[in-house]
Amino acid sequence: MSRSRFSLLILLRRGLMHRRTRSLAALFSLIVSAAVATALLTLYASLNQKLHQQFRAFGANIILTAPDGAALPPETLSTARAISGPESRIVPFAYAVAQTADGAPIVVAGTDFSAVRAVDRWWQVSHWPDAENLSADSTATAALIGTRAKNFLPGENFSLTYNGHALPLHAAGTVHTGGAEDSRVYLPLAAFTAWTSVPATTLEIQAPGSAAQVQRLLDRLRLALPGVEVHAVRQLVESEGRVVDRTRALMFYSLLLIALTVAICVLATLMASVLERRRDFAIMKALGSTQHQVSLLFLLEAILLALIGAVVGYFLGNLLAFLIGEWNFHTAILPLWQIAPQVLLLNLMVAILAGGVPMRILRAMKPATLLRGE
Amino acid sequence: MILETSLQSATPPDAVIELRDLTREYASRAGVVRALNAISLTVQRGEWIAIMGPSGSGKSTLVNILGCLDQPTAGTMRIAGTDVHQLSRQELDRFRAEKIGFIFQQFHLIPYLTAVENIMLAQYFHSMTDEPEALRALEHVGLADRAQHLPSQLSGGEQQRVCIARALINQPPILLADEPTGNLDAANQQIVQEHLRALHRAGRTIVMVTHDPEMAALADRVVELHHGRIAAERSAS
Numbered sequence: 001m002s003r004s005r006f007s008l009l010i011l012l013r014r015g016l017m018h019r020r021t022r023s024l025a026a027l028f029s030l031i032v033s034a035a036v037a038t039a040l041l042t043l044y045a046s047l048n049q050k051l052h053q054q055f056r057a058f059g060a061n062i063i064l065t066a067p068d069g070a071a072l073p074p075e076t077l078s079t080a081r082a083i084s085g086p087e088s089r090i091v092p093f094a095y096a097v098a099q100t101a102d103g104a105p106i107v108v109a110g111t112d113f114s115a116v117r118a119v120d121r122w123w124q125v126s127h128w129p130d131a132e133n134l135s136a137d138s139t140a141t142a143a144l145i146g147t148r149a150k151n152f153l154p155g156e157n158f159s160l161t162y163n164g165h166a167l168p169l170h171a172a173g174t175v176h177t178g179g180a181e182d183s184r185v186y187l188p189l190a191a192f193t194a195w196t197s198v199p200a201t202t203l204e205i206q207a208p209g210s211a212a213q214v215q216r217l218l219d220r221l222r223l224a225l226p227g228v229e230v231h232a233v234r235q236l237v238e239s240e241g242r243v244v245d246r247t248r249a250l251m252f253y254s255l256l257l258i259a260l261t262v263a264i265c266v267l268a269t270l271m272a273s274v275l276e277r278r279r280d281f282a283i284m285k286a287l288g289s290t291q292h293q294v295s296l297l298f299l300l301e302a303i304l305l306a307l308i309g310a311v312v313g314y315f316l317g318n319l320l321a322f323l324i325g326e327w328n329f330h331t332a333i334l335p336l337w338q339i340a341p342q343v344l345l346l347n348l349m350v351a352i353l354a355g356g357v358p359m360r361i362l363r364a365m366k367p368a369t370l371l372r373g374e
Numbered sequence: 375m376i377l378e379t380s381l382q383s384a385t386p387p388d389a390v391i392e393l394r395d396l397t398r399e400y401a402s403r404a405g406v407v408r409a410l411n412a413i414s415l416t417v418q419r420g421e422w423i424a425i426m427g428p429s430g431s432g433k434s435t436l437v438n439i440l441g442c443l444d445q446p447t448a449g450t451m452r453i454a455g456t457d458v459h460q461l462s463r464q465e466l467d468r469f470r471a472e473k474i475g476f477i478f479q480q481f482h483l484i485p486y487l488t489a490v491e492n493i494m495l496a497q498y499f500h501s502m503t504d505e506p507e508a509l510r511a512l513e514h515v516g517l518a519d520r521a522q523h524l525p526s527q528l529s530g531g532e533q534q535r536v537c538i539a540r541a542l543i544n545q546p547p548i549l550l551a552d553e554p555t556g557n558l559d560a561a562n563q564q565i566v567q568e569h570l571r572a573l574h575r576a577g578r579t580i581v582m583v584t585h586d587p588e589m590a591a592l593a594d595r596v597v598e599l600h601h602g603r604i605a606a607e608r609s610a611s
Binding site: 006007008010011014015017018019279280282283284285286287288289290291293366367368371 | 434435438441443444463464467468470471472474476478480482483484485486487491494495496497498499500503505540544
């Protein structure tokens with residue numbers, strides 16, 4: 001006998017094409033299953049990082065101060081930077097009380113504006129001081145004025161005096177926080193130090209990571225900086241830990257529930273697809289097919305649909321995760337290639353289960369009964 | 375006479391089917407229904423027998439059991455010298471592929487396979503597909519030009535001829551036909567009758583269920599079933 005072009009794959013393809021609507025419904029359900037699994041697993045895996053990022057918006061979680069309002073040792077900033085790592089942000093603050101032109105006292109602070117901007121994101125600033133905000137004569141230092149500080153108007157030049165040294169300033173913008181910051185004038189730290197000779201007295205550190213990671217950082221800082229008081233912003237660190245843990249747990253159970261619901265829908269669709277062909281099954285049995293041959297045919301069909309569904313669903317799921325990340329966290333959640341095998345495995349399991357259950361039902365049915373149309 | 379000496383010893387040399395006290399019961403809400411009640415029957419090699427009887431008399435049940443698609447509740451059945459009851463499920467599948475060809479009243483072609491592919495499907499489950507041979511089988515039933523048509527593109531008579539070609543492709547010694555002309559018009563009925571006659575002349579054993587006395591008259595012998603029992607057995611001529 002010569003081999004011909006007829007094969008199991010042709011039988012499979014023809015069967016799928018013939019029942020196009022049902023095949024597409026089964027494929028669609030497997031795509032949805034893979035997309036939901038991909039999106040949820042990606043979100044679940046990225047949740048920690050995204051939530052910690054969200055908590056970073058609440059500001060610093062570690063404060064370093066010198067005892068009794070003294071200046072921090074000169075190496076404090078560089079040591080803190082080295083220990084905290086590149087992902088931490090550090091904002092130095094130095095404070096002095098200056099006088100306005102009419103002799104009124106005013107708290108002046110020197111800081112790093114770019115660091116403040118990144119860490120203290122709740123500050124409502126009309127214009128951050130930069131080169132463009134300098135006055136026309138460019139001798140005035142750009143300053144940020146607390147909304148309750150004085151009646152300095154943005155764009156105006158004014159001067160403050162400290163220990164008899166006057167410093168011309170330019171009101172680049174205003175800051176409103178609802179706190180003590182509203183009554184201060186902020187200058188670049190270098191200009192402040194050159195003017196007052198007062199070094200930084202406080203460092204605010206915004207460190208990423210869980211409560212345990214922040215605690216470990218605190219311990220290392222205390223060890224490395226024995227003369228410095230290292231405090232954790234407890235409410236923030238503890239709330240962050242609680243919220244992250246609870247959100248992860250909620251996400252995990254939601255993932256299980258959604259996956260289960262989708263799996264049941266897929267099972268129902270695929271089972272209907274297999275049971276719909278019970279007459280084909282009976283004809284094949286009458287023609288002498290073995291149980292294995294028929295099972296293989298139905299199984300291959302389910303596997304083929306599961307594979308296509310997993311590939312398409314994986315890409316759709318990543319798109320979904322990306323959009324959810326954009327909408328909720330305003331950052332992109334990127335595809336995680338390592339979850340692709342899990343998604344594929346999940347889809348295959350659902351498909352095999354969905355094909356296996358009706359095959360057991362069909363096996364228990366008599367071909368003769370099926371051929372009579374009962 | 376043959377039956378009395380059969381299963382204790384060897385199958386008579388020319389008996390291709392031998393049934394002894396074959397019973398088939400079904401459980402139903404109304405209780406146990408006995409579709410076949412201790413039937414004993416021998417079919418000789420090359421014989422054409424017609425099984426007749428009213429609806430519910432057990433005709434289809436008998437054909438399904440003969441085709442190994444159903445199993446008896448009691449009794450023994452030997453086909454081509456094999457005690458079918460002793461076969462495992464897999465052996466039974468193999469046995470069916472090699473020994474039995476089915477012709478159904480409803481044709482039962484796979485709707486998404488062409489005529490020639492439907493025949494090749496039987497080859498596939500038997501051993502290996504051979505398209506030229508499948509085409510020759512179609513040619514024998516006068517459908518060479520319809521090989522690439524789907525069942526939905528064929529008339530009832532043509533579908534039944536594909537069904538006959540499929541039943542014969544693996545050269546089974548026994549042909550089981552369940553109302554082979556039941557769904558056909560007079561012209562197609564005639565064509566199918568001619569094919570069955572030709573098969574009989576070629577020495578094929580045919581067991582045919584029919585309501586049609588004209589079809590039954592073509593057989594060598596008519597067995598009448600009533601309430602699951604053989605009520606009468608006579609020569610068709």
